[in-house]
Amino acid sequence: MFTDFIDGPFWTFSVSVFAIGVIWRLISIIRLGVPGDLAVPREDGGAGGMRTILSRFMARPAVRKRALLIVVAGYMFHVGLFALLFFAQPHIDFYVDRFGVPAWAGMPRWLFILTAEIAFAGLIMAWLYRVMHPVTRMLSGIGEHTASWLVFFVMLTGCLALLEQYDSLRVLHFFLAELLLIYFPFSSLMHTFTFAFSRNYTGATMGRRGVDA
Known part of the structure; x- marks a missing residue:
C-alpha cells in the first residue's frame, strides 16, 4: 500500500510541485527586469555576461588561496552529484x-561507488x-x-538501495528523493537554476562599464 503510494500518486505530486515551483521562481526573477542604463556601453553586455557565467566555474586565485578546503569540497560534491544523477545506471534506467x-x-x-564516496566527502x-x-x-x-x-x-539511502537486498531501502530512497523535489523550489537549492541569472546580470552590468567581473 505504502509502496504503491510512493511510486504512484506521491511521485506525481512531488514532480508537479518541483516543476511548477521552479518555473514560478524563474518567471518571478525574469519579471523583475533590469534597471535601465543610460551610460554609453564600453563593451557588449552579452559578452560580459557569458564570460562571467563561464569564468565563475573556476575559483579565483585569491579565493583558492584563502579557502582551498571549501573550494575543493565544492567541486567534489557538485561534480560527484552531477555524475551520480546522470551517469549512475539505476538512475538512467x-x-x-x-x-x-x-x-x-x-x-x-x-x-x-567511488563517485558516491567523493560526493559524500565533499x-x-x-x-x-x-x-x-564563524561567517x-x-x-x-x-x-x-x-x-x-x-x-x-x-x-x-541510494547507496544502500544499490545492494538490492531489501525493496524497502529503494522505497525509502525514492520517498526521500520526492521530499527533496518538493522542498527544492522553496529553498536555497534553487541556485541550481538561478546561478546563471545572477552571473549573467553581474557580468553584463560590469561588462557595459568596461569592468572584467
Missing part, C-alpha cells in the same frame, strides 16, 4: 522507464565548514541545514 527518454551509457558499478566537508566557520555559521539558517541533510540522506 529510472529516467528511461519514467520519462521515456533514450538510454545512454552509464558508469560501471565500481566508479559509481558534502560533509562543506557542511562542517558551514557550521565551524558561514552566522549566514546559515535552518533552511541551509535542512537542504544539506536531506541531500545527504537521499544519497545515503
